[in-house]
Amino acid sequence: MRQIITRRAGVLPAPDPVLLADAALAPDDAHDRFAAQVPALNAVEHRPAEEMWPVGPQLRVAAWNAERLKYHAPSAALLRATGADVVLLTEADIGMARSGNRHTVRDLAEALGMGWAYGVEFVELGLGDARECEWHADEDNRCGLHGNAILSRHKLLDPVVIPLDAGGTWFAGRSGNQRRLGGRMAMAARLDAPRPLWLVAAHLESHSDAADRARQGERLVAAIDRLVPAGAGVVLGGDFNTKEALGSLEAPEEPLFAVLRDAGFDWHRCNAPGPTQRTRPDGTPVPPFAKLDWLFTRHADAEAPATIAAVDETGAAISDHDVVAATVLTGLAVERQQTASIEA
Secondary structure (H helix, E strand, C coil), X not given: CCCCECCEECCCCCXXXXXXXXXXXCCHHHHHHHHCCXXXXXXXXXXCXXXXXXXXXXXXXXXXXXXXXXXXXXXXXXXXXXXXCEEEEEEEEECCHHHCCCEHHHHHHHHHCCEEEEEXXXXXXXXXXXXXXXXXXXXXXXXXEEEEEEEECCCEEEEEEEECCCCCCCCCXXXXXXXXXXXXXXXXXXXXXXXXXXXXXXXXXXXXXXXXXXXXXXXXXXXXXXXXXXXXXXXXXXXXXXXXXXXXXXXXXXXXXXXXXXXXXXXXXXXXXXXXXXXXXXXCCCCCCCCCEEEEEECCEEEEEEEECCECCCCCECCXXXXXXXXXXXXXXXXXXXXXXXXX
């Protein structure tokens, strides 16, 4: 199993294009040799906001699988409208032809007035999935990075990447023609706040089954327990690919939920019922839809959950996942009341 990644960089280096070309043609058992030669797979890109806000008694948290984050202006408008202080972001590109060869996380964070911590999940050795290969056949990737991020208007401390598998699944042809270096992961960071609060953005495997997702959940919980002091608050969110969860909050048909429940996480107060998938303009995916995207809290209360349609001003989908959001109560209001009572 890969180790937690703690090394930080202001900017992740672009992989060597010759190395990536060689990796694309290498045998299936060569993954680890090539992945070890890509520094971006072993660091966190961490950039603070120009103006950082103090954490208050309430924190609006949104989690969104932005599906490459291809649509900059509509994505910024969507997240701005949620009122989010923190965004747990999955599926964001850096230097991919399919998303305009932009640094999509930087562009979004700057538009929202936020800082960010970004980790690479995959280095793409091609243009993407079958649709993207067709749409961008005459283009090239500048970097080929694809990963997850935490965006915040508050200061982020101690950002790390938590690997959720051994890596190499997508390199060995499990997903058809979309060959990649890397593996599933979660981003974690601590908010600079008087009461400890950790944020985790997770993305579980899509080409998998419920038992494997539960195993990834166990690895995630074990890493969180290593990183987070006992009693500290945790907000966990992202795309859990829970294909057997059709929208009910009471008894989702996935063993992953038993893993998280036994680890002290709650999902009832921070999620609205119903599916979170959406059909894209190309007509995929099609119903029936599942609830893939979730928020979970531990040692932190939540309220006002919502699922927000990921569409632009014309109603066209900008991702095949909707946004999930909730208000997390940081406990600062109670703490201040107690302090005021003592001083009185």
